[in-house]
Amino acid sequence: MKKIFLFLLLAISANGFSQIMNPVKWTTAVKKISATEYELIASATISGNWHLYSQNVPKGGPSPTTFTFESNANYLKKGNTNEGAGHTVNDPVFKMKITFFEGKAVFKQRIKLKKPNSKFKVNAVVEYMTCNDSQCLPPKEVDLVFDIK
Amino acid sequence: MKKIIFKALMVILFASALSSCSEKKTVGNEFVVKGKFSKITSPVIVYLTYQDDKNESHKEEFVSKNGEFEFKGNAFASSASIFFTPYVEGYTIDQPEYWTVAAKEMKSKPYFEKSRGFFLEGGTFEFTGDDNLETAKLQTDSENQEIFTEYVQGLEKVKKEYVPLVGQKAVSDSIGIKDQKSDKINAEYELKRKQFVDYAYEFSAKYPESKVSLIALQADGFSYDFDKLSVALDQLSKDLQTVKIASLLRERITKENSNNIGKEAVDFSLEDPNGKEISLQSYRGKYVLVDFWASGCAPCRAENPNVVKAYNKFKSKNFDIISISTDIKKEPWLKAVAEDKLPWVNLIDKKERSKATWVAYGVLGIPSNFLIDPSGKIVAKNLRGIELHTKLAEILK
Known part of the structure; x- marks a missing residue:
């Protein structure tokens, strides 16, 4: 699995050196589970040796990735935002177990539609921080849009 | 700011070309990238990654059932890459389910391990081969391919020598003891860093008229030598100087210079x-x-x-x-x-x-x-x- 991601990453990074300045790119997708249930998928492509942190970082640790979904009349959130496995390490600086992502990270949020098969948009904001071994980019907020149709 | 600089590059129609209007093509950024691979017979997704003429990143997909593909778009000067992934009915590569199916397929077919980097600009690009992207023949009217290959190979070489020293220096710094060993690491780090940073400027001095130099100068935003970058931009041919990327790099230099040693610190x-x-x-x-x-x-x-x-x-x-x-x-x-x-x-x-x-x-x-x-x-x-x-x-x- 890791090998595949790595290969994808290499293929992509060959393209954009300018991505070094903006090491995390977000894309969104929507998957239909049933007429009343959808899955919102936010994927981060992380270049080079940069890290993106898990949503579940102990307090006092590095800035976790956080999602805020703007509520509207068309849907209700179902459960929390899931994330992939990532890498867990004992961080020597924060002295705690920290999970981070390299290469790629996928976050999923299930939602329940109030009206079956309705069409609408869900706006969300992801707040995150990217680091490598020697520096971090200041915390950043990115707007995401999920198109339910 | 930096986001704007590194994202928003493009070709403005050259002011001079507009006024004098004829000889220079003002709209010449359309490209067609085609491929024909005789030994790829099962469906694959072909990806083309590149930066368009506004320097927005693209990752385009083409589902190919017979080893043939075609992409169209606009690019002024971009390093681009093509690669294949398996086609899985009903899933996209953003979904984890895709990978459970695709992983098996990728293991059994070596052509999924290959990718092909090339220089993309306006013109036609035709790749032909059996199933190997790396060895496929490229026919194109773009004259920058060889220069680009030289750039990439040279960059890889200096990068390979520099990157391991970044880690060694970080470890040595965190120990915080100044001795013979740390002096040696620091000296070597400085040397290799300089070679890495200077590579872009040496390259663009050698090819001041090639668009590939724009890619080289834009390269790694964290390690500019701003004085050398400024000289390198001045040395580019006239046509390239009027391009947006050049003016955005100049803006970046201005910002850096205003926060340089000897300047008054911005009040806050x-x-x-x-x-x-x-x-x-x-x-x-x-x-x-x-x-x-x-x-x-x-x-x-x-x-x-x-x-x-x-x-x-x-x-x-x-x-x-x-x-x-x-x-x-x-x-x-x-x-x-x-x-x-x-x-x-x-x-x-x-x-x-x-x-x-x-x-x-x-x-x-x-x-x-x-x-x-x-x-x-x-x-x-x-x-x-x-x-x-x-x-x-x-x-x-």
């Missing part, structure tokens, strides 16, 4: 933990280290004990520190200030990005600091590890 007024505004101006008459950091930044937190050490050593010599946190939220910031026991003035930079102090200082990554003299001039930048102590000892005699 930011809130301390009690909400009281404190300005840089109020520190006139003192040496002050303005230190940018954030609570969640491990490299910053690792550096903090070193900064505290320097503060204790030099605080009696007309020296003070202001830490500026780029934290968005107040609570983790206050907690980290308490944990790291930072005894000096702590400020938070939570203004919107375009008005943020770290942006005004041209900070690209944290930690990052500026040493400012009693008259308000910048006298040193980005002092880390042992360098902070050496520089302070030299200045605060």
